[in-house]
Amino acid sequence: MQVEISRRKFLQGTVAMTVLGGTALSTTNLFSSVHTAKPVTGDINFGTTKTGTGKITQVATLCEMCVNKCAAFASVENGIITKLNPNPLFPKSKNMLCPRGNAGIQSIYDPDRLKYPMVRVGEKGEGKFKRVTWGEAYEAILNGTDKFPGMKKILDEEKDNRSSFLFCAGEGMAEHTFKQFYQAFGSANWLNHASICLQTVSSGYGVTLGTYPQSDLENAEYIIMAGANRAEAIVTPDSMDLFKRTKGRGAKLICIDPRFTNTAIKSDKWLAINPGTDLAFVLALTYVTLTEELENKEYIEKHFNNYEQYKESILTNKYTPQWAEKITGIKAKEIYTIAREFAQAAPKAVYYPGRRSTFSKNDFQLRRAMAIFQALHGAIDCKGGLVFGKKIPLKSHEGLAPLYERSEARAVVKNTNAKVGEAGYDDCAVVSGGGSWLSWRNHYLTDTHPYKVRGMFCYKHNPMMNMPNTAKTAQMLKKMELVVTIDTMPSDTVMYADVVLPECTYLERTDPVKTFGGVEPSIAVRNKVVEPLYESKPVMEILNGLTKKISKPLFEITKAYDEDVQEEIEDSSEEEVYSEFDLNLPFKHTQEELNHHAVSMYEGAAEKLHKDGVFYPDMDKYFKELSINEHQYYPENKKAYSVRGGAPKTPSGKVECNIKSFAQKGVDPMPIWRDEYNFVVPNGKFKLLTGRHAQFTQSGTANNVMLRDLMPENFIWINKRVAKEKNIKFADIVEVSSETGKVQLKAYPTEKIAPNQVFFIHGFGEESDALTWAYKNGGNDNTVISDGMEPVYGAAAMHETNVEIRKV
Ligand code: SF4
Numbered sequence: 001m002q003v004e005i006s007r008r009k010f011l012q013g014t015v016a017m018t019v020l021g022g023t024a025l026s027t028t029n030l031f032s033s034v035h036t037a038k039p040v041t042g043d044i045n046f047g048t049t050k051t052g053t054g055k056i057t058q059v060a061t062l063c064e065m066c067v068n069k070c071a072a073f074a075s076v077e078n079g080i081i082t083k084l085n086p087n088p089l090f091p092k093s094k095n096m097l098c099p100r101g102n103a104g105i106q107s108i109y110d111p112d113r114l115k116y117p118m119v120r121v122g123e124k125g126e127g128k129f130k131r132v133t134w135g136e137a138y139e140a141i142l143n144g145t146d147k148f149p150g151m152k153k154i155l156d157e158e159k160d161n162r163s164s165f166l167f168c169a170g171e172g173m174a175e176h177t178f179k180q181f182y183q184a185f186g187s188a189n190w191l192n193h194a195s196i197c198l199q200t201v202s203s204g205y206g207v208t209l210g211t212y213p214q215s216d217l218e219n220a221e222y223i224i225m226a227g228a229n230r231a232e233a234i235v236t237p238d239s240m241d242l243f244k245r246t247k248g249r250g251a252k253l254i255c256i257d258p259r260f261t262n263t264a265i266k267s268d269k270w271l272a273i274n275p276g277t278d279l280a281f282v283l284a285l286t287y288v289t290l291t292e293e294l295e296n297k298e299y300i301e302k303h304f305n306n307y308e309q310y311k312e313s314i315l316t317n318k319y320t321p322q323w324a325e326k327i328t329g330i331k332a333k334e335i336y337t338i339a340r341e342f343a344q345a346a347p348k349a350v351y352y353p354g355r356r357s358t359f360s361k362n363d364f365q366l367r368r369a370m371a372i373f374q375a376l377h378g379a380i381d382c383k384g385g386l387v388f389g390k391k392i393p394l395k396s397h398e399g400l401a402p403l404y405e406r407s408e409a410r411a412v413v414k415n416t417n418a419k420v421g422e423a424g425y426d427d428c429a430v431v432s433g434g435g436s437w438l439s440w441r442n443h444y445l446t447d448t449h450p451y452k453v454r455g456m457f458c459y460k461h462n463p464m465m466n467m468p469n470t471a472k473t474a475q476m477l478k479k480m481e482l483v484v485t486i487d488t489m490p491s492d493t494v495m496y497a498d499v500v501l502p503e504c505t506y507l508e509r510t511d512p513v514k515t516f517g518g519v520e521p522s523i524a525v526r527n528k529v530v531e532p533l534y535e536s537k538p539v540m541e542i543l544n545g546l547t548k549k550i551s552k553p554l555f556e557i558t559k560a561y562d563e564d565v566q567e568e569i570e571d572s573s574e575e576e577v578y579s580e581f582d583l584n585l586p587f588k589h590t591q592e593e594l595n596h597h598a599v600s601m602y603e604g605a606a607e608k609l610h611k612d613g614v615f616y617p618d619m620d621k622y623f624k625e626l627s628i629n630e631h632q633y634y635p636e637n638k639k640a641y642s643v644r645g646g647a648p649k650t651p652s653g654k655v656e657c658n659i660k661s662f663a664q665k666g667v668d669p670m671p672i673w674r675d676e677y678n679f680v681v682p683n684g685k686f687k688l689l690t691g692r693h694a695q696f697t698q699s700g701t702a703n704n705v706m707l708r709d710l711m712p713e714n715f716i717w718i719n720k721r722v723a724k725e726k727n728i729k730f731a732d733i734v735e736v737s738s739e740t741g742k743v744q745l746k747a748y749p750t751e752k753i754a755p756n757q758v759f760f761i762h763g764f765g766e767e768s769d770a771l772t773w774a775y776k777n778g779g780n781d782n783t784v785i786s787d788g789m790e791p792v793y794g795a796a797a798m799h800e801t802n803v804e805i806r807k808v
Pocket residue numbers: 063064065066067068069070093096097098099100101102235236237
């Protein structure tokens with residue numbers, strides 16, 4: 001949902017007052033009365049889940065077990081969710097709910113979930129809390145306890161510098177709601193998951209093509225998938241398109257990956273590449289395209305900026321397949337073949353942009369090179385290529401973003417000695433909206449921020465597990481004087497909180513309605529399925545209660561230090577000025593009311609979304625069941641394959657090959673190879689690779705007992721020959737160590753990985769003993785991954801650590 005911000009001005013949007021409430025169901029028989037100093041682990045009477053004893057209702061919702069947001073119907077019987085089924089109406093998920101999605105039912109009935117507000121009573125990080133009421137939790141945030149200071153003290157001592165608080169959040173549909181709190185509060189320190197995830201992908205494509213496009217895999221004839229493991233890392237409906245609707249009808253899939261993954265197994269050709277050298281591979285593909293004149297000249301003529309300069313760079317640097325073979329390990333003849341086959345299939349050809357994290361230091365340039373290579377073949381904004389699609393607009397509502405005179409700008413460290421051609425910041429060139437987590441944390445620990453940051457709000461985010469160098473993250477959380485976490489589970493990060501606010505799970509709340517762009521655009525909503533269990537609440541209600549408590553007292557501090565506010569009060573009245581600072585204003589309406597307003601321009605949309613979870617104009621006319629598991633969402637002639645006649649979405653409307661403003665920040669303005677990108681692993685060491693698994697979504701689902709049944713712990717992949725030399729057998733315990741830390745996990749000797757590399761899946765090995773199933777179930781990769789960053793956005797480079805291994 002878009003939010004218009006009016007500084008110091010809250011104009012309430014026209015919000016229809018019809019409340020589309022979820023099913024109100026009694027849950028008292030599920031409440032636990034247990035409360036201890038540790039996170040509360042109450043008893044759930046699973047006897048009450050006996051099915052077939054009551055009337056079944058179906059509630060339309062959206063899955064939150066990963067980022068994909070597939071549509072589902074929840075069956076509710078006697079107030080209990082008994083089953084999650086796919087919702088066939090949503091074009092994005094095409095009547096599919098993966099194993100993770102099915103296991104979502106466990107998220108609500110997990111006995112370990114956070115049930116009540118809690119306040120720390122033990123030492124920081126010890127995980128000792130006492131149960132409190134919501135009022136007491138808000139009071140502790142405002143005024144502190146004998147263990148930690150409250151917001152009032154911190155803000156008063158920092159003379160109303162609102163940026164003395166950090167706000168961070170993980171991905172989710174309610175991230176927007178939490179961000180409204182951050183904006184109203186007036187801090188400049190916002191960190192989201194981008195810099196430990198997709199930052200370089202979205203920015204690389206963003207600056208080159210104007211947006212991060214989607215792939216029309218359903219119609220592509222040729223697909224290069226490099227480093228994206230769609231058969232097991234994220235099995236969403238477009239994975240189905242890939243393997244059923246693409247390969248099933250004869251499209252060719254080329255898999256480039258250092259490991260022999262499940263995607264490699266399903267591909268027509270798998271080529272093992274040296275980790276971190278994909279850029280050399282793409283530059284060589286580009287070389288073949290240009291020297292053999294395989295490019296789409298008409299497209300280039302119309303839609304390229306600085307094509308000639310890029311061509312000259314590729315040719316003069318001699319990025320030949322023979323050159324790339326030495327770097328990547330992929331045979332030159334394979335590179336020639338792939339470039340020619342891609343050109344032959346274009347524009348129905350896709351170099352898959354991927355959803356993977358940032359792996360190497362050259363990741364931003366890799367993404368730029370991939371986008372340009374794709375565009376050279378004219379396979380942009382067209383059927384079978386990369387597509388922009390359409391988006392159905394929603395009505396925005398206004399938020400609140402007061403100006404605080406004393407609030408400092410974002411805590412970043414400028415490189416004051418920077419000359420032209422050098423980065424403007426001391427560890428990355430560009431500061432994005434989501435910031436650089438690693439840079440921020442490391443400067444915080446070395447006291448090199450321009451001012452003190454003393455408090456932190458953390459929403460649905462687990463930096464202890466998801467950020468390289470866990471030991472440093474623990475130090476950061478220990479050092480932070482006031483840590484407030486809003487979450488559903490007692491994660492490793494929650495263990496370091498001073499105040500814990502339990503959010504309800506996605507099945508117990510309505511989230512902001514969302515528009516999903518694409519070839520077949522639609523709007524979908526996550527409706528509340530059952531009332532929140534225990535004392536948990538949706539973040540909207542949590543922030544409503546919190547802001548009611550803190551708004552006025554914090555305004556008193558603003559009044560004392562902010563001369564602008566003092567003058568304004570003299571000119572008008574205190575009440576009038578306060579109305580522009582009332583932190584509670586964004587949270588006065590319920591989420592259902594805001595959603596109703598957002599779709600109010602489409603007749604019947606709110607009702608349809610409440611009942612079916614999905615809406616798009618002419619849906620009733622277009623939607624057809626074609627067979628048992630195949631549906632038409634839009635007729636072929638209404639699909640948005642091409643919306644701009646091939647023109648990129650950059651401000652110039654052209655593919656940007658040479659971005660000169662980057663040169664001023666010390667970033668290569670065109671993708672080129674540098675020697676420091678070479679793959680080097682010293683003798684006796686191994687390059688550590690990490691990745692995802694179909695059964696789990698990072699650490700967020702680690703305690704889900706249904707999923708754990710499928711894979712209880714992670715194993716380290718070691719080349720079979722190396723394992724033999726080291727006398728390591730299957731399931732032997734191995735210690736993996738780096739300069740950053742050590743971790744132990746079980747061995748999986750295999751031929752599916754090269755001798756100088758090892759691999760294990762991310763998201764395992766939590767240290768929080770409040771998580772029955774996830775506690776020490778394998779190894780946390782971030783304990784050993786070093787905190788190296790790529791130099792453009794400061795995104796964590798996850799595959800730049802060399803480790804040692806030994807049998808324990
Ligand atoms: S892909 Fe699976 S886990 Fe992800 S949203 Fe869809 S059903 Fe849920």
